[in-house]
Amino acid sequence: MYETFYGFKEKPFDLHPDPDYLYMSRGHENTYTHLEYAILENKGFVVVTGEIGSGKTTLINYLLNRIAEDIHVGLINNTNILPSEFLKMICQEFELDPRTSDKAELIDILSGFLIDQFAAGQRVVLIIDEAQNLTNDTMEEIRMLSNIETEKHHLIQIILVGQPELRFKLQQRNLKQFVQRVTVQCHLKGLEKDEVKQYINHRLEIGGGNRFDIFNKATIDRIAVYSRGIPRLINVLCDSALVYGFADEHETISIPILDNVYQELKALGTFTDYNVKPSASPVSPIPTASPVTSSEMSDDRFALVEGKIEQLENKIIDLNQKLNFYSKIRNERDDIVIELFQMLKDNLDKRWQMLDQMTHVSNNIIKSKEKRAAARLKASGPTHISSLGRHKHTKA
Numbered sequence: 001m002y003e004t005f006y007g008f009k010e011k012p013f014d015l016h017p018d019p020d021y022l023y024m025s026r027g028h029e030n031t032y033t034h035l036e037y038a039i040l041e042n043k044g045f046v047v048v049t050g051e052i053g054s055g056k057t058t059l060i061n062y063l064l065n066r067i068a069e070d071i072h073v074g075l076i077n078n079t080n081i082l083p084s085e086f087l088k089m090i091c092q093e094f095e096l097d098p099r100t101s102d103k104a105e106l107i108d109i110l111s112g113f114l115i116d117q118f119a120a121g122q123r124v125v126l127i128i129d130e131a132q133n134l135t136n137d138t139m140e141e142i143r144m145l146s147n148i149e150t151e152k153h154h155l156i157q158i159i160l161v162g163q164p165e166l167r168f169k170l171q172q173r174n175l176k177q178f179v180q181r182v183t184v185q186c187h188l189k190g191l192e193k194d195e196v197k198q199y200i201n202h203r204l205e206i207g208g209g210n211r212f213d214i215f216n217k218a219t220i221d222r223i224a225v226y227s228r229g230i231p232r233l234i235n236v237l238c239d240s241a242l243v244y245g246f247a248d249e250h251e252t253i254s255i256p257i258l259d260n261v262y263q264e265l266k267a268l269g270t271f272t273d274y275n276v277k278p279s280a281s282p283v284s285p286i287p288t289a290s291p292v293t294s295s296e297m298s299d300d301r302f303a304l305v306e307g308k309i310e311q312l313e314n315k316i317i318d319l320n321q322k323l324n325f326y327s328k329i330r331n332e333r334d335d336i337v338i339e340l341f342q343m344l345k346d347n348l349d350k351r352w353q354m355l356d357q358m359t360h361v362s363n364n365i366i367k368s369k370e371k372r373a374a375a376r377l378k379a380s381g382p383t384h385i386s387s388l389g390r391h392k393h394t395k396a
Helices: 026-040 056-065 083-093 103-119 136-145 165-169 173-179 193-206 217-227 231-247 255-267 294-395
Strands: 045-050 071-076 123-128 157-162 182-188
Touching (some): 026 045, 026 157, 026 182, 045 056, 045 165, 056 071, 083 103, 083 136, 103 123, 136 157, 193 231, 217 255, 231 255
Parallel strands (some): 045 157, 045 182, 071 123, 123 157
């Protein structure tokens, strides 16, 4: 539509995860380095999280285009499935023929494939996108797959890619064994303010454009605020703004055009601006003479409430983590106190037994002495009397 007007060969802000358009921001570079290191070093479990639209899938596609030929890669996007179906999907992804739904047989099929690949000097990598939707039972099945290994090598490397909810899911106590196997973990955030301009110019260049003044600095700064640096939201804003600019034959995209686009998209639910704070005295996207409708006020209130709810959820999660931490400390302290009391009780019991034994022995000794004294007294009694009698008889 607007490509010819602005001199593009193709739409530069298309939403498809095209790796050719990937802009390596500092965050993307760091995440890619972690992924590359994990694959080269065969590090087992890897977890990559990021905001919705931050470029996770695009980064994965970029990685797949550059991955070594001796690595078999399986990519799973549908994660709202049962554990048994998940195992079957893995087999299908590696072109195995799972003619059964029996869990044990599926694991045997997959194990045989992994062993054959290892014997042939090939490696296997499984990438699971949208991993935040996995059930705990499916997560446990994935953990069990990691048990298929030799003494020194993992036979399958698993990379989980998901939204921030995946990080909270992994904090659950019943997934502790799973988390212990994660060797590399990184989080992809939005672009920094200075990177937004570079990102926009990068996509304009890849799209075949030779003009970098279509979006001026003030407009780009406003795009950074509205999008919070999320690449997908940047694309939505820029693409829609170019449509509006083309319709009115504007060669450059001004702040008023962008603000009107933002309000239109916000009304559709694409944006919630409870945490958006534009620069002072922004150009109003609505003429001052036009009254604010109750629908727009409702949208704003809904966005505000939604933001408050999210903040409360984050606080609840934080408090829950602290509660678990202090509860763990308290339980450990109670266990120590109980153990000390048990040791003290055992010690007192032993002392009481020793005292009882000593008393018993002492009583036996006393009784024995009394018996011997009585025996001696009995034995010496008659001799003493006869001697006295003799003494009296002599005096007489």
